[in-house]
Amino acid sequence: MSELVKTLVLKPDISKPRWDQSTFEGRLSHFLTTTNPLNLLTGESQLNDFKHIVDNYKKGIVDDNLTVNGLWKAKHMTESAFHPSTGEKMLVIGRMSAQVPMNMAITGGMLTFYKTPAAVIFWQWLNQSFNAVVNYTNRSGNAGSTTQLLTSYCAATGGALTAALGLNSLVKSAPPLVGRLVPFVAVCVANSINIPLMRRQELTDGISLFDAEGNEVGxxxxxxRSAIMQVVVSRIGMAAPTFVCIPVAMNSIVKTEWYKKRPHMAGPIQVLLAGLILLVSTPVGCAIFPQTTPVNVSSLEPALAEKIRSRPNAPQVVYCNKGL
Structure with missing residues (x-):
């Protein structure tokens, strides 16, 4: 939309995503923008200009030449580069827009070098180190986040290595395709350990619930537990197409005469395939479940449901931010 923001009677509400997040299509549109690797090409000065536009808009200051599309682009670019709580510029490799280029390189490495213990240890360690950087970059800012990060990093790395090395020893006599799927199992194990540990405080104290106006109600x-499980499923859903489809494709490619003459192309082929698949699977995985999840009060723990019902204008539905 090329309309000037100043000419509109009803101006855009940039406190919410541009697209309807109650539909899969709306969530997919949102995450296609958030995870777009081209966001990384935006220079520092331009990012600062985008942030300036957003900060001014929130204060009611609108440039005469600011269009609706320009405003939304400024919002999307600001959210892709600046931490939502602290306002600080995030580490480049920890941004959501870096997920595809970073994961395509790491995934390609894990799928190419999976036969020797040394290679498995290196690539699984690198993968969990990258996950730790992403978790740190997108941390909530709580005092315990660094401790949680270190604990989950060590546990997830240990779990991934145990799964990968253990399974490699078991599938030595199995068909090649089975061996190629071992890295996927290791990633599933790591995600199942990493995410609950990072968010263990929510498991012990509970996740915050809000009414439609954003007021915390309990x-x-x-x-x-449900929110964290959804995040685990989403993360595995992002990884599954690359770790399953590429081994199946490579199992056929390695039998071709073209490949037999060019065995050194294994790595580049798998990195390229990973990049193409991740361009789709990353936003799709993020969009599987709504980030802001509605919950019926009647389905909550009895004591909590009663507490919410006792409030003035008690809501029938509350919301939680499940995370990513």
Whole structure:
């Protein structure tokens, strides 16, 4: 939309995503923008200009030449580069827009070098180190986040290495395709350890619930378990197409005469395939479940449901931010 923002009677509400997040299509549009690797090409000065536009808009200051599309682009670019709580510029490799280029390189490495213990240790360690950087970059800012990060990093790395090395020893006599799928199992194990550990405080204290106006109305352990499980499923969903489709494709490619003459192309082929698949699977995985999840009060723990019902104008539905 090329309309000037100043000419509009009803101006855009940039406190919410541009697209309807109650539909999969809306969530996919949102995450296609958030995870776009081209965001990384935006220079520092331009990022600062985008942030300046957003900060001014929130104060009611609108440039005469600012269009609706320009405003939304400024919002998307600001959110892709600056931490939502601290306002600080995030580490480049920890941004959501870096997920595709970083993961395509790491995934290609894990799928290419999976036969020797040394290679497995290096690539699984690198993968979990990258995950740790992403978790740190997108941390909530709580005092315990660094401790949680270190604990989950060590546990996830240990779990991934145990799964990968253990399974490699078991599938030595299995068909080649089975061996190629071992890295995927290791990633699933790591995600199943990493995410609950990073968010263990929510499991013990409960995840915050809010009414439609954004007021906190309580915390639920049951909802926390469901939210964290959804995040685990989403992360595995992002990884599954690359770790499953590429081994199946490579199992056929290695039998071709073209490949037999060029065995050194294994790595580049798998990195390229990973990049193409991740361009789709990353936003799709993020969009599987709504980030702001509605929860019926009647489905909450009895004591919490009663507490919410006792409030003035008690809501029938509350919301939680499940995370990514």
């Amino acid at each position: 915390k639920s352990k049951e909802v926390a």
